[in-house]
Amino acid sequence: MAKEAYPYLLWCGGAALLLALVAFWLPLVWGLVVLVGLLAVFVAYFFRDPERAIPPGDDIVVAPADGLITRLGPITPDDPASPWLVSIFLSPLDVHINRAPIAGVIRDVMHRPGQFKSALRDDAALTNEQFIVVLEGARITVTLKQIAGLIARRCVLWKGTGDQVACGERIGLIKFSSRTDLLVPPEVALCVRQGQRVVGGATIIGRICSPE
Known part of the structure; x- marks a missing residue:
């Protein structure tokens, strides 16, 4: 479980204990105790951090997040030099840990304040709160975006400029429903x-083509 869950669990535990004390005099309050308990279970489930088997190979690009690919294609159609955009939508039930899609060095990190529109909107990548991470590998450079959504209000990045990361290594998370974009x-x-x-970290989304 990610460490970001602990403040929420402490709040839920304290609220449940206080409500349980009140429930001895007001039995109807037991319903609220159960509700807070269920909330704590959801928080623990949401912040789960399972181990992943990272595929071998130095030519692979792995998914940076769990979720549904909602957009896939060149940023600029009809331009053979255009980067590919892979947009992954994370629902509240998905694992929200972000992972490095390739091994390399983080060359730049930018935080862009913004709005909290639905992460499914195309313009969310331009207007929403986000972290932009430029990761340089041995063969390619990719850009990863942690994009906050309608419910998600905070992107968390555990790495910084100059950090070396392995393929599939944990680099951060986004709280509640959100979106992760990858430009390759x-x-x-x-x-x-x-x-x-x-x-995230397990699905190969692409392979680096060898130069002819």
Whole structure:
């Protein structure tokens, strides 16, 4: 479980204890105790942090998050040099840990304050609160965006500029429903499709083509 869950669990535990004390005099309050208990279970479930088997290979790009691919294609159609955009929508029931899609060095981190529109909107990548991470690998450079959504109000990044990361390594999370965008260069041959569900760190979304 991610450490960001602890403040929420402490709040739920304290509220449940206080309500339980009140319930000895007002039995109807037991319903609220159960409700707070269920909330604590949801928080623990939401912040779960399962281990993942990272696929081997130095030519792979793995999914940076769990969720549903809602957009897949070149940023600029008809431009052969256009990067690919892979947008992954994370529902409140998905694991919200973000992982490095390739091994490399974080060259730049930018925080962009913004709005909290639905993460499913195309313009969310331009207007919403987000972290932008530029990750340089041995063969390609990719850009990852943690984008806050309608419910999500905070992106959390555990890494900084200059940090070395392994492929599939945990780099942060986004609280509650959100979106993770990945921009990869055109020399990556994608092997996923729009509408497919992916698993962060485990699903190979593309392979780096060898130069001819």
